[in-house]
Amino acid sequence: xxxxxxxxxxxxxxxxxxxxxxxxxxxxxxxxxxxxxxxxxxxxxxxxxxxxxxxxxxxxxxxxxxxxxxxxxxxxxxxxxxxxxxxxxxxxxxxxxxxxxxxxxxxxxxxxxxxxxxxxxxxxxxxxxxxxxxxxxxxxxxxxxxxxxxxxxxxxxxxxxxxxxxxxxxxxxxxxxxxxxxxxxxxxxxxxx
Amino acid sequence: xxxxxxxxxxxxxxxxxxxxxxxxxxxxxxxxxxxxxxxxxxxxxxxxxxxxxxxxxxxxxxxxxxxxxxxxxxxxxxxxxxxxxxxxxxxxxxxxxxxxxxxxxxxxxxxxxxxxxxxxxxxxxxxxxxxxxxxxxxxxxxxxxxxxxxxxxxxxxxxxxxxxxxxxxxxxxxxxxxxxxxxxxxxxxxxxxxxxx
Numbered sequence: 001x002x003x004x005x006x007x008x009x010x011x012x013x014x015x016x017x018x019x020x021x022x023x024x025x026x027x028x029x030x031x032x033x034x035x036x037x038x039x040x041x042x043x044x045x046x047x048x049x050x051x052x053x054x055x056x057x058x059x060x061x062x063x064x065x066x067x068x069x070x071x072x073x074x075x076x077x078x079x080x081x082x083x084x085x086x087x088x089x090x091x092x093x094x095x096x097x098x099x100x101x102x103x104x105x106x107x108x109x110x111x112x113x114x115x116x117x118x119x120x121x122x123x124x125x126x127x128x129x130x131x132x133x134x135x136x137x138x139x140x141x142x143x144x145x146x147x148x149x150x151x152x153x154x155x156x157x158x159x160x161x162x163x164x165x166x167x168x169x170x171x172x173x174x175x176x177x178x179x180x181x182x183x184x185x186x187x188x189x190x191x192x193x
Numbered sequence: 194x195x196x197x198x199x200x201x202x203x204x205x206x207x208x209x210x211x212x213x214x215x216x217x218x219x220x221x222x223x224x225x226x227x228x229x230x231x232x233x234x235x236x237x238x239x240x241x242x243x244x245x246x247x248x249x250x251x252x253x254x255x256x257x258x259x260x261x262x263x264x265x266x267x268x269x270x271x272x273x274x275x276x277x278x279x280x281x282x283x284x285x286x287x288x289x290x291x292x293x294x295x296x297x298x299x300x301x302x303x304x305x306x307x308x309x310x311x312x313x314x315x316x317x318x319x320x321x322x323x324x325x326x327x328x329x330x331x332x333x334x335x336x337x338x339x340x341x342x343x344x345x346x347x348x349x350x351x352x353x354x355x356x357x358x359x360x361x362x363x364x365x366x367x368x369x370x371x372x373x374x375x376x377x378x379x380x381x382x383x384x385x386x387x388x389x390x
Contacts, residue, residue, distance in 0.1 A: 016364060063272055070268040078261055096264040166379055171372030178368065179360040186360070 012178055014130055017102030022137055023170040024094035027150050031138020033080055033091055034098070035131040040076050041098045042127040045069040046107040050117050065108035069099040103130065141165070141173055238278060242270040345370060 015022075021038055025031040048065040056064065077095050081088040088095075098104065107123065110116055142149060145165040147158040163169055246267055254260055348370045357366055 012364070016368070059276075063276075066272070067265070067268060070265050074262060074264050077264070096267075099268070163376065166376065168372045168375035168379055171368045171375060175361070175365040175368035175372060179358075179365040182365070183360040 011126065011129065012181070014103045014106075014126065015133055016174065016178075018130060018134060019171070019174065020094055020097045020101065021134055022174060023167045024091055025134055025138035025141065025170070026145070026165050027142040028135070028138050029084070029087055029150065030091055031135045031142075033087060034094065034138075035134040037073055037076050037080075037095055037098045038101070038104075038134060039127055039131045041069040041073050041101075041104050042107050042130075043124070044072040045099070045104050046110060046120065046123055046127075049108050049110045050112045050120055052112055054112070061112065062109050066099060066105070069104055069108065070096075073099055103127070137170075137173065137177070140177075141169060144173070145169065234278070238271065238274045241274045241278075242267070245274070246270040340374075344374065348374075 018038070021034045025034050045065045045068065048068040049061055052061050052064060073095065077088065077092065080091070080095070107127075110123070139149065141164050144160050145162055147160065161169070164173060249266055249270070250260075250263060254262060254266060345367065349367060352366055352370070361369065
């Protein structure tokens with residue numbers, strides 16, 4: 001029971017850790033708002049963890065980084081509210097979850113060593129890739145669920161699977177996307193041999 | 194979709210992340226006995242964080258017109274409670290072990306039940322309402338966590354006997370099973386919520 005499977009690539013592990021954000025990203029505007037929130041929370045947690053004084057390393061550094069991420073996200077939520085109150089109402093439940101997602105936890109737990117500071121751009125790139133993934137994921141979900149993209153004013157599309165708009169749809173899309181990416185990767189590695 | 198339903202999904206998803214090692218926990222916490230302990234911790238810390246949050250919100254944030262900082266306050270209450278609980282547990286354990294196994298005791302810097310945050314912060318969206326939302330949030334997240342750690346594990350054990358296509362092995366099969374369970378639960382949730390609401 002609970003036997004961990006073969007370790008997955010970093011990207012997909014982090015993408016799976018974003019499950020609550022993916023559940024909330026039903027359409028492109030939500031996807032963009034959630035991706036922006038994730039980027040900000042991740043960047044603030046990582047920056048705080050990397051540049052805190054040496055005396056604050058360990059649990060205190062982790063706690064401080066998490067709290068900075070929560071504070072930044074609270075401000076970001078106010079910005080979303082000012083831009084689009086309806087969108088904020090729809091997402092507020094999920095926005096405050098972002099600082100508690102595994103990728104942000106991992107960023108907050110980074111030790112502020114010189115080596116980690118030099119490699120920070122790798123983590124920043126990963127965060128950027130994950131944010132793009134959230135936006136693309138929301139586009140796919142919206143297209144499959146409603147057959148159109150609300151942000152671009154297209155309508156009258158043909159819905160393929162309306163249930164993809166439900167939270168369960170996010171888990172199903174994630175599973176299928178994961179399996180598809182794995183299949184493509186195995187095909188490429190087979191060809192290269 | 195009700196808030197209770199949402200928390201159920203989050204607890205369920207959280208359990209998958211723990212079982213796959215994406216949420217880093219000590220292996221003993223991912224076992225069924227650990228899952229029950231986790232669920233109890235979720236409810237306990239939500240119940241403890243509730244009065245702290247409600248008191249500070251009413252006496253300080255409302256007075257200073259700083260209601261928008263409520264999520265920050267919830268996180269602070271949650272972390273304080275979890276760290277207090279963790280310190281108390283390690284003190285009690287420390288008295289028994291007396292220094293033995295000290296390396297493993299200090300190995301994790303993550304708060305012991307990170308999933309409690311899901312419940313607490315989700316409930317923060319209802320910060321204008323009753324403080325008991327926090328307790329209900331913890332309870333439903335715990336229920337989802339328990340269901341996933343028991344039912345989903347049985348499904349995964351059963352799937353090991355089937356010819357599952359290679360790309361679906363591991364995490365995809367887990368998410369697929371969870372998605373189908375969530376689909377079934379959403380029907381139940383909607384019908385219950387419609388009757389209650």
